[in-house]
Amino acid sequence: MKLTLTRPDDWHLHLRDGVAMQAVLPDTCRQMGRAIVMPNLKPPVTTVEAAAAYRERILAARPTGSQFEPLMTLYLTETTSAEEVRKAKASGFVHGIKLYPAGATTNSDAGVRDVANAMTALEAMAEVGMPLLVHGEVTDPNVDVFDREAVFIDTVFEPLMQRLPQLRVVFEHITTRQAAEYVAAAPANVAATITAHHLLMNRNALFTGGIRPHHYCLPVLKRELHREALVKAATSGSAKFFLGTDSAPHARHAKEAACGCAGMYTANAAIELYAEAFEQAGALDKLEAFASFNGPAFYGLPRNADTITLLKESWQVPSALTYGEEELVPLRAGEHVHWRCLP
Ligand SMILES: NC(=O)N[C@@H](CC(=O)O)C(=O)O
Ligand SMILES: [Zn+2]
Ligand SMILES: [Zn+2]
Numbered sequence: 001m002k003l004t005l006t007r008p009d010d011w012h013l014h015l016r017d018g019v020a021m022q023a024v025l026p027d028t029c030r031q032m033g034r035a036i037v038m039p040n041l042k043p044p045v046t047t048v049e050a051a052a053a054y055r056e057r058i059l060a061a062r063p064t065g066s067q068f069e070p071l072m073t074l075y076l077t078e079t080t081s082a083e084e085v086r087k088a089k090a091s092g093f094v095h096g097i098k099l100y101p102a103g104a105t106t107n108s109d110a111g112v113r114d115v116a117n118a119m120t121a122l123e124a125m126a127e128v129g130m131p132l133l134v135h136g137e138v139t140d141p142n143v144d145v146f147d148r149e150a151v152f153i154d155t156v157f158e159p160l161m162q163r164l165p166q167l168r169v170v171f172e173h174i175t176t177r178q179a180a181e182y183v184a185a186a187p188a189n190v191a192a193t194i195t196a197h198h199l200l201m202n203r204n205a206l207f208t209g210g211i212r213p214h215h216y217c218l219p220v221l222k223r224e225l226h227r228e229a230l231v232k233a234a235t236s237g238s239a240k241f242f243l244g245t246d247s248a249p250h251a252r253h254a255k256e257a258a259c260g261c262a263g264m265y266t267a268n269a270a271i272e273l274y275a276e277a278f279e280q281a282g283a284l285d286k287l288e289a290f291a292s293f294n295g296p297a298f299y300g301l302p303r304n305a306d307t308i309t310l311l312k313e314s315w316q317v318p319s320a321l322t323y324g325e326e327e328l329v330p331l332r333a334g335e336h337v338h339w340r341c342l343p
């Protein structure tokens with residue numbers, strides 16, 4: 001079986017920086033026309049100036065001949081000014097501003113403790129039509145880690161939408177039935193990205209035969225009923241849901257540790273993993289809109305003009321990839337993926 005799709009884009013990607021970025025970037029360039037590049041570097045990308053410099057480093061690291069276009073984002077802090085938001089809009093290369101609740105995930109310490117403290121920037125974003133990209137989990141350590149997304153909807157997301165109903169928002173890497181249903185029922189200015197790993201795995205994958213650090217990411221994998229709700233949303237044909245891998249590389253030693261980092265690396269097999277999930281759901285005919293149409297429509301960008309071809313053919317994922325001086329263990333390392341994207 002062969003599948004030809006309009007070239008997809010990745011609407012949620014971590015490229016890191018320096019040698020790590022140079023190691024992972026070619027994987028994304030092979031498949032994706034564009035990617036929304038997350039700003040959680042050390043230090044975070046909080047200004048248009050920093051985003052411009054980061055963008056240049058990415059462009060310079062592209063493989064020869066690659067037309068890949070990085071779509072930059074800023075990291076929202078409690079001191080982000082309305083002026084910086086307007087500057088971002090005017091730049092033409094900043095496509096979103098990312099809300100990390102402080103402490104919620106990797107490099108989120110400089111994020112927002114209380115959304116009320118970021119209102120100046122948020123109001124300016126609503127005014128100029130700059131999308132807010134949200135890591136939607138509360139950080140209260142008293143809230144069960146599996147409930148943090150659902151609690152975020154009621155305590156942060158919905159109050160924000162009440163206050164700024166016209167704000168364009170992408171609920172990033174949704175993992176629960178509650179989030180899928182919330183986004184499906186929301187107005188057209190609210191959308192969501194869904195990762196391949198949350199479509200393919202439930203929380204049992206964290207403990208199959210022992211603890212599996214390479215299956216740990218945030219928001220953490222959830223129960224089967226949530227996975228099923230995500231599959232339903234992704235394959236529903238609704239334009240509110242689109243592809244965002246959240247491919248998040250961490251060196252092997254940082255994952256295989258007493259306190260391992262959150263994030264799965266999937267960029268090397270991104271579209272193939274999504275094809276598996278859509279095929280399992282009997283919905284391969286819905287893959288192209290999810291991967292290649294809905295994202296550009298939300299972000300007000302044209303669809304990619306060229307195509308990619310997928311073959312129904314198994315291949316073995318390498319047990320590790322090089323990651324600068326380190327090793328990177330991709331999802332399915334040493335195991336098989338059942339679709340293959342032609343080079
Ligand atoms: N998803 C993850 O588990 N990790 C991401 C951060 C994020 O997207 O929350 C990372 O930067 O490593
Ligand atoms: Zn996140
Ligand atoms: Zn992410």
